[in-house]
Amino acid sequence: MMPKIPLKAIVLVHFVLTVWAVQASWITPGYAYMNFFVLAVGLWAVAAKESIDAILMFLVFMFVSIILDMIMIGIYYSKGYAVYKLAGTLSEFRFSAGMAILNLLLKPLTCVLLYHHYRERGGDYGMSLPTSNDGGGGYENIDQPIPSNSQKY
Numbered sequence: 001m002m003p004k005i006p007l008k009a010i011v012l013v014h015f016v017l018t019v020w021a022v023q024a025s026w027i028t029p030g031y032a033y034m035n036f037f038v039l040a041v042g043l044w045a046v047a048a049k050e051s052i053d054a055i056l057m058f059l060v061f062m063f064v065s066i067i068l069d070m071i072m073i074g075i076y077y078s079k080g081y082a083v084y085k086l087a088g089t090l091s092e093f094r095f096s097a098g099m100a101i102l103n104l105l106l107k108p109l110t111c112v113l114l115y116h117h118y119r120e121r122g123g124d125y126g127m128s129l130p131t132s133n134d135g136g137g138g139y140e141n142i143d144q145p146i147p148s149n150s151q152k153y
Contacts, residue, residue, distance in 0.1 A: 005113055007055075011042040014110065017103035024089075024096035026080025031072045031100070038065050045117075052123045059114040062107060069104045073097070 018035040021027070038061045045054040077097060084093035 007042070007046050007117055010110055010113060011039055011046060013106070014042070014103060015039050017099050017106070021096055021100035021103055024080070024084070024092045026084060026093055026096060027072055027076045027100065031069070034065055034068055035103075038062055050121065052118065052121050055114060055118045055121055056123060059111060059118055062111055062114060066104065066107045066111070069100070069107070073100055073104065 014035070018032070018039065021035075022032040038058070041054070041058045041061050045051070045058040048054040080093055080097065081090075084090050
């Protein structure tokens with residue numbers, strides 16, 4: 001059984017880690033925009049306590065942000081390291097990059113927690129496909145006439 005962690009705490013932790021990750025300008029501004037947008041959806045999920053859509057959107061955006069974070073950190077880490085080493089402020093870069101990496105490492109756990117919140121709100125992980133309840137099943141053989149549909153004149 002997963003521990004019940006409030007949604008507010010999840011949003012707060014990721015907010016603090018994102019702020020610390022962007023305090024040094026080694027990573028593209030898109031990192032900040034993307035993560036703050038995900039957190040805005042998280043605030044929507046906190047405010048709309050009964051909304052299944054809000055928590056599902058937060059979960060989906062959090063999952064997508066994992067992939068985007070990996071790409072952005074992978075692209076800009078070495079460039080940022082070289083620039084901050086040359087400037088003599090490597091500790092600022094290390095702290096900022098460490099917080100970005102820690103934020104990335106916590107996101108899969110956050111997705112699991114968000115999934116549990118989604119299930120608590122009544123969300124269903126399966127896809128609901130429309131079904132026919134007319135007793136005949138969903139398949140109709142078009143090669144043979146159906147007695148109930150044929151009319152005699």
